[in-house]
Amino acid sequence: MRRMRGAVVGGAAAVVTAAIGGMTAAPAAGAVGAPVAGLAYHGSVDMVGGRVDVRFTPHNHGTAAVPDSTVRIRWSQPLADAQTLPAGCARAEERAVLCRVGALGADAVGQQIGLRVWLRDAPAEEVVLEFDTVWSGGEGEEKREGRGNDQQRVLVLETGDTYYF
Template identity: 70%
Template sequence: MRRMRVAAVCGAAVATAVGGAVPGAWAVGRPQADLAYHGSADMVAGQVDVRFTPHNHGPGAVPDSMVRIGWSQPLADGQTLPVGCAREGERAVLCRTGALGADAVGERIGLRVRLQGAPSEVLLEFETVASDGAVDQDRVDERQRVLVLDTGDTYYF
């Protein structure tokens, strides 16, 4: 009986940490938010410029949040990133988006990265990784993808 209780508690802790298997069950009593990212990206000779603005479509405020920008190609070494952004491994950058009120637009974030080699395309993926206690029951718009071709054209998302 004790083993079953320990397993149930561990399972509940894991479900809480990763979003749970039962939608909304882990969100009881926590503020609700709906985070999304809108912006543009372009690439020339393996250098990618990304500009985006975080949006909180509510209904609750988010005291602080962070977005992961994943790259389908490895980043070159020696990147200079803006304040509030840090490299995470070979293919990702984390950026703090800060506090976002309900139905509010955050500050624009812009970064320029170099990719290893000179790929003809890169797939960017934006995903909220921390929202300081707020939860989003509809996480579809928190995970966005944009394919950027090495043409110098601007791609909007």
């Protein structure tokens, strides 16, 4: 049985190697025209007693560099009036905070951003976070890979559990 498994694995490896060897490089998504940016945010969030801790790292999955950008994080519940936000972040509206992402090269990872906010009406049973890239520095709608790839929604329950996105 062990020999049979080795032969199957070895045969599969040979097929994969042959298939890869015969492939030609396909153009990257959006590579038909000018290079495009593709920002996404990967991180975690948890909520306890009306306090929401968010940690995320911006990623540019696109083929064009981003000279400068900002992410808007919007909560489904109003935020408490007094907030202590990290450098580079500012209150934008009753339910939103803006954080500067800065420049990102093509296919690059940015610096982790962490913030803690308090909800006005604690404790909430759940809150929805929406991440939306706000572009500056010259990148416009027409230069993004498929509008919507830089928008994310995360449902967070008041359990103390960490949710990853």
